[in-house]
Amino acid sequence: MPGKRIYFFEEGNKDMKDLLGGKGANLAEMKRIGLPVPEGFTIITKICLDYVKTGKWPDGLKEEVTQAMHELEKRTGKKFGDRNNPLLVSVRSGAPVSMPGMMDTILNLGLNDESVEGLAEQTGNPRFAYDAYRRFIQMFGNVVKGIPHEEFEDILNKYKKEEGVHFDHELSVDALKKIIQEYKDLYKEETGEEFPQDAWKQLEMAIEAVWKSWNNPRAIVYRKANNIPDDMGTAVNIVQMVFGNMGNDSGTGVAFTRNPSTGEKKLYGEFLINAQGEDVVAGIRTPKHIDELEKEMPEIAKQLKELAELLEKHYRDMQDIEFTVEKGKLYLLQTRTGKRTPQAAVKIAVDMVKEGLITKEEAILRVDPNSLDKLLHPRIDYSSNPEVIAKGLPASPGAAVGKVVFNPDEAKELGDAGEKVILVRPETTPDDIHGVIASQGVLTSRGGMTSHAAVVCRGMGKPAVVGCSDIYIDLEHETFRVGDIMVRKGDIITIDGSTGNVILGEAQVVEPEISGEFKELLDWANEFKRLKVKTNADLPGDAKVAREFGAEGIGLCRTEHMFLGSDRLPIVQEMILATDDEERRRALEKLLERQRQDFIELLEVMDGLPVTIRLLDPPLHEFLPDLTELEVKLTELKLTQGDPEEIRKLEKLLEKVKELKEANPMLGHRGCRLGITMPELYRMQTRAILEAAIELKKKGKDPRPEIEIPLVAFVEELQYLKKDILDEAEKVFAEKSIRMDVKIGTMIELPRAALIAGDLAKEANFFSFGTNDLTQTTLGFSRDDAGRFIRSYMELGILKFDPFQTIDQDGVGKLMKMCLEDGKRANPELEVGICGEQGGEPKSVEFCHRIGLDYVSCSPYRVPIARLAAAQAAIREKRR
């Protein structure tokens, strides 16, 4: 004995989405609270799955539908399939989760060659009746039989041309009749069957078509992309037709209860007089702004406004409403939570708290943290239709416009001279940093979301598009090519780091506005979040931005960026190439001067907040020229009888470059390994940090540096360096006659470090998960190289997400959890955070909250996102 399979609208409510689908449940809810909704009923979602599986109607269901139709006839006083007073219905899909436009709907069902005449007589509007019939055949043919729209449109256009008219509704009845005949001929030709004249047959076929549409290719793709399970099914809604195209006392429209672009509390939308819903969407006639409804249908406008307010109060969220006016009577055909821009989302959430509609917690949960990114960067106004020529990875959000430059030196030169340039490179290296700094943005043809260009630009809040494999760069001729388009040095392009788009010419750019509501929402976030949010910043400017965005300290200051300025690199090279200790000592002395100044500035900006400074991490060869370039240059010099002095110099350099060359630099002689084998380096950095802090302390400031050791795998490494650092600290304290606390911690960026966390914790004040490197080593993915196969993996469904953007919870996350537990058990005072790229990504923030981290640290522009995500995580946890 099957359970209840058909619900009339008044039998359901908004919480029955799983059973009735979203549309059905909302129609039921509106009916339940007394709103003007057409009569109708819903076939529950489960039936769809049964049908898809068996290809057959469940036993007895056809009879139940017939019965329900008879009830509908009774309620409407019309008769289904009748010539004189025909009941017309729409058959609409509606899944539990909104899948806009993915599945099918058929309108005007119940019309046939006879009832169309009855409708014409009854309404006194033959044009309306024949147009409705025409639309019905077209929709039915397309949805049920898969006949391409274009074939119908070709016929329609032929007659529009013949009659010299522009809009459908200008066609004569005569033309419409001819069109109907040709439509029916087309139908027969394509299907081998006559167009069904039996309304009951039409209904049966339409219902089946909706069920089948659950598994049409675009629906499957959409579900996959949006993580919607395949075993939900769609409900089928059979709704009495109401017509907005019955004359000038009729109309149809869409209304948002608040402005979905700005969030302003004012009805927003569009309508068309004498039109059916699809006309608004189709964009053939230009709809009017909802404000004008007051002039054209004042009573309806008033009623709509009241209903909108009622709906919003009822649903406690901004609603997106479809309405139709049939001969002066308003019907609501659908309501759902309205999509909105990030700005609007923030404003609406905050306003609704103030209106007492929702709580602060709810407001926080209403805003998607990811969407905030768009609020924090200049963005491109796509309404101006810019010419997008290629698409790469959206590596660092924001829009940038400038002249194409291929050479980093030239970028610096032009940039320093005030020109706006975009640096275009196959990929960037630390050698190019001066060019990156001087540019508005960076475009690379290689590398992934965590390639050098991506990481550096995100850190600086500078737009970047990377791994744009569509473009072919010819460095020699200073051009790049996309298909047939050739872009030359000096040409202007725009890059959109939020979408990955590369645009030819100067696109319209919109500057970001950080509204009062945004600030307010973030303040509330702080009331709820448990995680601290710090920032990854190497430069005082970045640190300042981050502090303004609410950063509670620096979680990662990468000192290598301080080794790369054009005033530093030569000294670093001097140190590397030094042939005796004295030479090396002199170079280190010079670096010490500069490092100290760097730290003074950084610690001053972050006064009173913790600043975690990571000692030098990259391998030394990163500071030297590229081997291949050097070899080529030498070959050239030799073959062209170049300056012997220069040849000798380059040969010496080459020898060192070869000596330091590594097969896999990521797993090479870097991090603490360098600190241990070249102890004077970390001692110099320790001294620079402490001397800087002491100088500020003497000025009455409150500097809080913490020293972090990178790439630790063995507890013995940590012990060894800790002793070295503390020894150097004692020397500095003795010289300056002042002491301070020295906190020493370690990066956890190698699986082994996570595995021996208990031992490490006994030696450390803090752990910081370097999830970029930890992901590289745990997954065996080189972030510089993985772009190629990660994309294939995502297309094949092997990867559901990019593990360099979102923490791989099953792998890396499992290690993190083990590490955290072992670490805190061994040392309850241990502070544990994350400073990898994922630290600013909402899902990852939620994970960090759940496993019990103390803080996340992310690039300055992601601090607000992380704050909101942290608050959401805390609120969700409380609710569970």
Next chain:
Amino acid sequence: MPGKRIYFFEEGNKDMKDLLGGKGANLAEMKRIGLPVPEGFTIITKICLDYVKTGKWPDGLKEEVTQAMHELEKRTGKKFGDRNNPLLVSVRSGAPVSMPGMMDTILNLGLNDESVEGLAEQTGNPRFAYDAYRRFIQMFGNVVKGIPHEEFEDILNKYKKEEGVHFDHELSVDALKKIIQEYKDLYKEETGEEFPQDAWKQLEMAIEAVWKSWNNPRAIVYRKANNIPDDMGTAVNIVQMVFGNMGNDSGTGVAFTRNPSTGEKKLYGEFLINAQGEDVVAGIRTPKHIDELEKEMPEIAKQLKELAELLEKHYRDMQDIEFTVEKGKLYLLQTRTGKRTPQAAVKIAVDMVKEGLITKEEAILRVDPNSLDKLLHPRIDYSSNPEVIAKGLPASPGAAVGKVVFNPDEAKELGDAGEKVILVRPETTPDDIHGVIASQGVLTSRGGMTSHAAVVCRGMGKPAVVGCSDIYIDLEHETFRVGDIMVRKGDIITIDGSTGNVILGEAQVVEPEISGEFKELLDWANEFKRLKVKTNADLPGDAKVAREFGAEGIGLCRTEHMFLGSDRLPIVQEMILATDDEERRRALEKLLERQRQDFIELLEVMDGLPVTIRLLDPPLHEFLPDLTELEVKLTELKLTQGDPEEIRKLEKLLEKVKELKEANPMLGHRGCRLGITMPELYRMQTRAILEAAIELKKKGKDPRPEIEIPLVAFVEELQYLKKDILDEAEKVFAEKSIRMDVKIGTMIELPRAALIAGDLAKEANFFSFGTNDLTQTTLGFSRDDAGRFIRSYMELGILKFDPFQTIDQDGVGKLMKMCLEDGKRANPELEVGICGEQGGEPKSVEFCHRIGLDYVSCSPYRVPIARLAAAQAAIREKRR
């Protein structure tokens, strides 16, 4: 109330080593079983630690020593410090664990200016008495006061010269008296004190010196190197002196109960008539072979033989005995388990089982598996004093002699022509494989124990010395330099892959002998071991060797080696450079032919045993030329107006090389990532494997291939490829009308794979730990680059072992254990093994046994080692 601190020899036994030290316990044991041991007593080890800590004698101990000395006086009928009948003693160190030569010993203690005269009178041998006194002063001065030996030797030599004599014992009494005076003057000059004349004072100072010697630098270093704890301490043995230098009825010697070189069951050793023990060691007089003792002292010889047999039966192991004959009476001064060569160890162990002395288990435990390595390779006879010019890492054991060649092509040419060559390269790459194959051995100046050269050579059982940073290779001029020595192409060198030595010229090489006892021992090992032992072999020849050594299958066949032959590489490059599918298909077709033949040969050799075949693993760029070399070549060609056709060809190649170039190939587009993005590759290999197996099956053979997927990190990868492989298998089965079982497994070589083992196990028939890569990723150590800092780390004590040779149990091992447990829980049928380099290293084998692996797989020449180690692990486990 302190416990017993002094034990007379008869109070102890051989099991009291912790308390009495090794020497004391063995002296006690000998005494206990009635052997002729001089009288004496032992101060227990713990006292040493007390003294080292406090710098003071424990309360009451001095009195106890005095009492024990009086007892000794009573037993010997002599008096300590007496002029006429002086008791002389030796004061000897003796730790619980043998630390040969690390700590101090003083002989003839008790002599002074007066008692020396008494001794002369008493023995009627003034020369003996004054020589004894001289020796005592020299030893005491050196051991107690640190006066350098050389200063005493200078005085001694002066008089030898003066008297025109060659040996000490030829000096006149007069000269000896003068020497004694000069010795005492030297003592005073160096210490500011008179040489102590009070025997009790001498004793006190000597005991203290022995205690202090526990912490002398060489003892500390020795303990560290041999993992001996610092908190054992040394016992002090006070032993009545017996003299072998009292005339021609006296003598001294060392005897092994069996031949320590060959294991032959026959007394072996040396003796000197009229000499003290140190004279045998010092090598000034040439000792005689023990066989001659029969002629010179037939009674003593007979007694010694009997005692030796008794001792061996008692200790149930070959003994190393020190003996002294004083005036016709035999004394045993020490017995200990004798050191022996690997051959001897094997023979003695097997013989003793046959003699019923020990059990098979004991025999197995008696042989150090590591030492077997030496039995399996030709080795250098260092007694011929070859000229060692440099030392690198002992990467692949064995000795090889040949002409130096720098170019792999030339190596192949000469090698094919029958010349013996040694390939010398900075490092090798897969491109050089033909040169490696054609050489006797390989010497590289870079790379670690798991560099390409090392891995490939070990796999082939070919000697290799790698990472020999002492040598500077000049490829251009085809020379290498070590210090001042210049070695040119064509010069002959010898390399010793067992020690890392590089020898100028042709050294004497000893060929390996695998004795019957060796085979017997390994057969016994099979009776006890639980682990299966498979081999890593890619070529039929290697597989054959391994099978002869007892391999129970192939645990890892690396198919990439099949892509590298000179008949393959061009086809592989054709495939990579293919611009359309058809071209690629053709190349794959050609490879299929060859791969099939490879597998037929391999499966035939391993008929009836499982053969795990790993699908292609390395990134494609490994099959293309080096970027730098290519760029240089192109630059040259362009600058010298080279052939335009060739330039075009190279430019095309360069484009591909650049496209495929990776920053970290180890973490790049390789392994299953390649299999997924280039599916035709694995399909071809699957087909080759199955077609080969079917062909053999049709011939009545029993081929057992298993297909292994490399570098899996996600279960989705395994699922995806498994489906692909099974699809291809079905095609082959349909074509050939024959079916067979297809076992599919995965390498576990990334931390993530170990972390999600439960999921993987559900999809796999077997897991194989690729501990080379798993170590690289878990520790973040690139095996190609880590050599540099691993060496520093071991010197600094940060690393206790090379994790590429011995499994890092705390890190990698922890992951392995988790993985194994999760895997077996999810799939109890799962077979789990290891195929990394460590699979043949005894400590690692023991670990693999302990955590419950099913098999280890190692290079052919390590199979016997692994078998023995596996048996030892099983026996030790049973005993616990």
